Amino acid sequence: MQDLLRIPSPKNIIARRFLPKATTATNASAEDAAADGRMSGVYHASRRADSTLLRLQELQGQFAIRFDSSGTLHLLPAAFPFGAGITFGRLAQNLYEGPANSRLAYVEKPGGDSHFAQPGLILQHVPWWFDMRWIAPALGASLLIILLSLLAWPLAALWRLWRKKKWSEDTADRRWHLAVRLVVLVDAAVVFATLLIFALGSADYTILGDALDPFLIALYAFAWAGVLGAVLALWAAISLWRSASISRWSRLHHSLIAMSCLMMAWFFVVFRVAGTSLNY
Numbered sequence: 413m414q415d416l417l418r419i420p421s422p423k424n425i426i427a428r429r430f431l432p433k434a435t436t437a438t439n440a441s442a443e444d445a446a447a448d449g450r451m452s453g454v455y456h457a458s459r460r461a462d463s464t465l466l467r468l469q470e471l472q473g474q475f476a477i478r479f480d481s482s483g484t485l486h487l488l489p490a491a492f493p494f495g496a497g498i499t500f501g502r503l504a505q506n507l508y509e510g511p512a513n514s515r516l517a518y519v520e521k522p523g524g525d526s527h528f529a530q531p532g533l534i535l536q537h538v539p540w541w542f543d544m545r546w547i548a549p550a551l552g553a554s555l556l557i558i559l560l561s562l563l564a565w566p567l568a569a570l571w572r573l574w575r576k577k578k579w580s581e582d583t584a585d586r587r588w589h590l591a592v593r594l595v596v597l598v599d600a601a602v603v604f605a606t607l608l609i610f611a612l613g614s615a616d617y618t619i620l621g622d623a624l625d626p627f628l629i630a631l632y633a634f635a636w637a638g639v640l641g642a643v644l645a646l647w648a649a650i651s652l653w654r655s656a657s658i659s660r661w662s663r664l665h666h667s668l669i670a671m672s673c674l675m676m677a678w679f680f681v682v683f684r685v686a687g688t689s690l691n692y
Contacts, residue, residue, distance in 0.1 A: 454543050485508045639677040
């Protein structure tokens with residue numbers, strides 16, 4: 413019996429050989445925190461539209477991933493990354509479990525192609541210039557300036573008519589002012605038409621067929637006009653700053669419009685609203 417007691421337990425041998433020691437817990441926690449910082453960011457699905465108008469789905473298809481102090485992963489829409497979002501608890505290093513036993517794994521690769529993965533889904537890092545966390549507020553601010561300008565111009569015209577006073581005594585200034593209004597109208601029309609296409613397409617996918625091609629061609633033409641018009645709006649703002657016959661508020665207003673038109677032009681080109689393809 414004493415000889416049997418001297419024989420080491422196989423369970424103890426395996427535990428000492430393969431399980432981590434308790435003294436390494438602090439180091440592992442520090443490493444996990446560093447890994448969380450590397451994994452945080454904005455991601456989008458690897459299967460996506462990049463060369464057609466459907467690239468606009470990025471507006472709702474990007475996700476922000478962040479971690480709290482306990483190592484819990486939070487998945488949120490990148491366009492509005494606030495609140496708790498969908499939470500995934502840490503199961504092991506680079507492995508997380510969320511609602512309905514869904515799991516999310518982080519695959520780290522030395523070449524820079526690290527990503528999160530689920531069965532049938534890969535989430536890749538989004539480059540900074542394509543990050544919805546700045547695009548959404550910049551686009552929202554630009555649209556607000558454009559819409560408020562469209563609403564303010566007729567009211568201001570009626571006010572000047574009642575006071576019998578021109579916006580500027582300089583004919584060139586008034587021409588720049590008219591040209592900028594046309595650019596803003598084109599941008600607003602493109603945004604409205606794009607929203608209409610997606611609203612109708614969401615209600616009935618059969619609409620997205622060959623019969624829509626003439627409408628798409630017109631949309632692309634107006635969008636490219638808006639892109640070129642952004643250059644005109646910028647030049648108008650520069651020219652109006654040199655004019656002494658308009659108020660400082662009008663100069664500032666046209667500067668804001670120019671920046672908004674440039675943002676809209678960038679958005680039209682990057683998100684294929686100013687496109688050439690009739691495919692989806």
